[in-house]
Amino acid sequence: MKYTTFNREQFNVFKQPMFFGENVNVSRYDMQKHPVFEKLIEKQLSFFWRPEEIDLSQDRSDFQSLSKNEQHIFLSNLKYQTLLDSIQGRSPNIAFLPIVSLPEVETWIETWAFSETIHSRSYTYIIRNLLNDPSVVFEDIVGNKEISARANDISHYYDDLITYISIYQLHGEGIHQIKGKAIEVSLQLLKEKLYLTLVSVNVLEAIRFYVSFACSFAFAERSLMEGNAKIIKFIARDEALHLAGTQHMLQIMANGKDDPDMQKIAYKLKNQARDIFIQAAEQEKQWAKYLFHHGSMIGLNSTILEQYIEYITNQRMQTLNLEPIFEKRHNPLPWINSWLSSDQVQVAPQEVEISSYLIGQINNDVYKDEFSSFSL
Amino acid sequence: MSHIIKVIDGLLFIPKKELSILEALESQKVQAEYQCRQGFCGLCQVKLLDGEVEYTMEPIAYTNESNILPCCCKPASDIVIQLPQGCEFLN
Numbered sequence: 001m002k003y004t005t006f007n008r009e010q011f012n013v014f015k016q017p018m019f020f021g022e023n024v025n026v027s028r029y030d031m032q033k034h035p036v037f038e039k040l041i042e043k044q045l046s047f048f049w050r051p052e053e054i055d056l057s058q059d060r061s062d063f064q065s066l067s068k069n070e071q072h073i074f075l076s077n078l079k080y081q082t083l084l085d086s087i088q089g090r091s092p093n094i095a096f097l098p099i100v101s102l103p104e105v106e107t108w109i110e111t112w113a114f115s116e117t118i119h120s121r122s123y124t125y126i127i128r129n130l131l132n133d134p135s136v137v138f139e140d141i142v143g144n145k146e147i148s149a150r151a152n153d154i155s156h157y158y159d160d161l162i163t164y165i166s167i168y169q170l171h172g173e174g175i176h177q178i179k180g181k182a183i184e185v186s187l188q189l190l191k192e193k194l195y196l197t198l199v200s201v202n203v204l205e206a207i208r209f210y211v212s213f214a215c216s217f218a219f220a221e222r223s224l225m226e227g228n229a230k231i232i233k234f235i236a237r238d239e240a241l242h243l244a245g246t247q248h249m250l251q252i253m254a255n256g257k258d259d260p261d262m263q264k265i266a267y268k269l270k271n272q273a274r275d276i277f278i279q280a281a282e283q284e285k286q287w288a289k290y291l292f293h294h295g296s297m298i299g300l301n302s303t304i305l306e307q308y309i310e311y312i313t314n315q316r317m318q319t320l321n322l323e324p325i326f327e328k329r330h331n332p333l334p335w336i337n338s339w340l341s342s343d344q345v346q347v348a349p350q351e352v353e354i355s356s357y358l359i360g361q362i363n364n365d366v367y368k369d370e371f372s373s374f375s376l
Numbered sequence: 377m378s379h380i381i382k383v384i385d386g387l388l389f390i391p392k393k394e395l396s397i398l399e400a401l402e403s404q405k406v407q408a409e410y411q412c413r414q415g416f417c418g419l420c421q422v423k424l425l426d427g428e429v430e431y432t433m434e435p436i437a438y439t440n441e442s443n444i445l446p447c448c449c450k451p452a453s454d455i456v457i458q459l460p461q462g463c464e465f466l467n
Contacts (some may be wrong), residue, residue, distance in 0.1 A: 043416060136397065242419040247418065247438040261458050315409070319418055319438065328461065330407065342414045 003098050003169050013102060016251065017259035019194055020187060029104055034258075036248050037108040044111050044241055049234045056129040056227035057157050061322035064226065065132045069294035074225065076291055077215040079141045081235075082123040083151055084209060086141075088201075088242075089116040091158045095197060099190075100164055105249075111228030112242050119235050126228055146290045153283055154208070157200040161193045186292040188261065195253065195265050199273045203280040206316040207309065211284045214308055215291065217339040218300040229339065237342045247319055254321070274322055279314040281325070300333075307332040379451035384425065386463025396432065397422075397446035397457070407464040408446070413449035422446055429453030 007025040012259065015035050016022055032038055066074065088163040092113045100106045127134045141147050167176060168185050175184045213236050220229030256263035266273075311331055314324035331337070391400030398420055399420045400455060401408045411419040418437030424444045434446040446457070 012405060036436065039434065043436060237412065240412050241436075244416045244418060244437045251438050308397075319421075321440070332411070337411060340411045340417075342416075351463075 001169060001172060003185040004364060016101040018102055018105050018252065019096070019099045021261070022192060024101060024103050024106050027103045027107065029107070031187075033102055034104060034106045034248075034252060037104040037245070040241060040245050040248075041104070041106070041108050041111050044115055044238070044325055047115070047234075047238060047241070051231055052229045054227050056126065059126075059225050059227040062127055067295075069292075070219075070297050072294050073215060073291050073297055074219065075137055077147075077212050078123060078127060079137060079144065079147055080150065080287070081209075081212045081216075081232075082120065082127075082138070083141050083147055084154070084204065084212070085116050085123065085235075087151070087155055087158070088204070089120050091155070092116075092201070093164065095158050095165070097160050098169065099194070102273065108245060112245055115238050115242075119238070122231050122235065126231060129227075145288065150208075150283065150287065153279070154200070154204055157193075157197040161190075161197045164190055164193055167170070180243065188265075190263050191259075191261055192269060195269055196252075196264065196272060196276065198246055198250055198253075199269075199276050202243065202250060202282075202316075202320070203276055205239050205243040205275075206244060207313055208284060209236070209282050210312050211287065213340070214299065214305060214333055214336055217336055218297065220337055220339070221299055225319040233339055236340050240340070240342070250320060270322070273320075274317075274325070276316055277313055278325055281309050284309045304332050308336075379427075380454040381451060382454070382455065382456045383463045384458040386459075393450075397429065397432045397444070397449055397451065398435055401446065405466045406459070407461070407466055408459065409461070410447055415445050416447070418445065420445055420447045422460065423458040425456040427467075428452040429455060434443070 007023040009025070011021060011022050013031060016033065029038060055267045063071065063074070082256075090113065092109050096109050097106060100109060124134065127137050127372070131137065164185060167183060168187075168190055171185065172187050175182050177183075188324065213232060216225070216229055216232040219225040250266070250360045253262035254266035285306045288309065291305075292300075292302040305330065308331070310326035311329050314326050315326065317324050333347050378390045379395060380388060380390055381397065383401070383406065386406065387404060389400075389404055391397075391403065397401060398408055398410055398413070407463075409419050411417040413420075415433050415435040416437050421437070421439050421443040423442050425442075428451075429444050429449040430452040431445075431449045433450055434435060437445060437446045439445060444457075
């Protein structure tokens with residue numbers, strides 16, 4: 001099915017599924033099949049922030065005072081965060097926009113990916129502030145074995161979906177000979193790949209990011225690298241919202257409220273979805289071991305971080321109605337919640353109480369007689 | 377009028393009116409999960425077995441039909457809730 005940037009067909013949007021229906025045409029938001037995406041867009045827009053709003057001058061001297069193993073933990077963690085947001089800044093657009101069929105979902109994907117680019121810009125801002133030569137960090141993201149193993153785990157679902165969508169758009173369904181290889185493409189197969197990709201993105205935002213957040217906040221708990229933690233706090237708030245986005249997509253599919261094929265696929269692939277969670281938790285535990293292989297830091301070591309991975313994995317699986325895989329436990333890092341709760345995100349001084357502050361709100365219900373007691 | 381919150385296998389109490397259900401549970405030293413406290417992360421969700429709640433902020437997180445987000449709602453009648461990890465108290 002060829003992609004068109006403006007579909008000339010007339011169709012009822014309420015009959016379209018989120019993905020693989022008609023190509024979108026008019027970007028209208030007055031009629032919405034799934035209004036939750038509009039709420040997500042509004043929330044994300046109200047969260048808008050820029051890294052330059054946060055002062056990092058103290059962080060540079062804090063960084064110099066860290067021990068070698070702590071510097072390793074801090075920089076490796078930043079590298080991992082940079083990798084995750086590099087992938088998330090582009091992939092939702094490339095993978096999901098060509099197949100999306102509802103304008104509110106399309107705009108949510110764009111808004112979501114855009115906010116990830118702010119995160120990537122933040123890492124450059126942080127690294128530039130810490131090091132005279134930021135290339136040392138950025139170049140290692142591609143060269144470092146541990147990091148590139150992560151990159152492969154994360155991007156292969158996306159890459160596979162993107163390849164199959166390209167073939168589908170050029171050749172449609174059927175068995176196609178491409179570079180001497182017979183490749184079968186069917187809508188069913190594409191939908192299965194989409195489902196698994198969404199689960200893997202959900203895992204990325206639900207588990208992988210939180211391992212890195214824990215490290216960033218552990219430094220700040222000791223009053224070190226606090227500027228960095230403030231930025232990560234904004235990033236964590238955004239990620240919780242993105243997570244809500246993929247949870248909604250997956251649940252809308254599983255409930256059959258959207259595409260009956262997707263409901264069957266969600267049921268059929270339940271075990272595979274579970275495996276994605278299991279694998280990700282294992283990979284993150286490996287990463288925790290790598291982070292602390294030169295030694296741990298005060299307040300955090302690989303054992304506690306691994307317990308946190310188990311705790312957060314269980315929580316996220318429960319939300320998606322999957323049976324938790326690890327032993328039930330309480331949050332082993334209870335202090336992290338004060339960093340993750342968004343009612344405590346410090347915003348501009350005039351809006352201390354509400355972080356989802358809307359700019360340009362004017363009260364129009366003021367009438368002339370309200371000034372009657374004034375005299376000049 | 378004040379409403380009663382009953383937590384299955386735990387306690388029964390009348391919370392202060394201004395508190396969200398999550399804050400009310402915390403005031404009783406009940407171990408409650410939370411993260412964003414603004415209705416979008418979904419971590420705090422509990423099962424509402426009986427009664428009605430009123431949201432003070434629009435909830436965005438996905439919840440199962442019988443679940444509520446205690447971080448952003450208050451009781452609108454006497455309610456009975458069940459916590460996913462059971463009712464445990466902070467030391």
